[in-house]
Amino acid sequence: MAMGVSPAELTDDDLLRELGHLYETRMDALRHAADQAYGEHTQRMAQLEAEYLRRRPAREIDPQRLREGARAR
Template sequence: MTGVDPGRLDDQQLMKELETIHRTRHDTLLYASNDALRAHNERMAQLEGEYLRRNPRRLVSAGRTREGARERGCGETSTPGEPEV
């Protein structure tokens, strides 16, 4: 494993790690070696898994569910309070 075990990070450190890995995702996908992409995938899964473990009742926007997407129908790309995609 690369990096600190996510379970040992405090909440602020975990969020910073998540922000960093999400920010670097696109360039890693486009330009990194297969080994680097694989390591990135593994680390992202570890960090996201830890976030979900700590926040099992996190706020879920209705528009980010299947039912919410069906209710939006064609033409709308976001729900109130969410940025347009």
């Protein structure tokens, strides 16, 4: 089944909007979607996240999200 526009073809704004929408609907998909629909949701999320990481390999990392930051807390 086709899953929308290829992530590589999305503008940065569209990519972020699509990711935001998927995150907003994730719990509903987990709790109420059929197995196939949940699998497609998961696959699309993985594709969009991979594209985000491809575009931003040097993205800002919050030091608190690292192991050392967690130990300091």
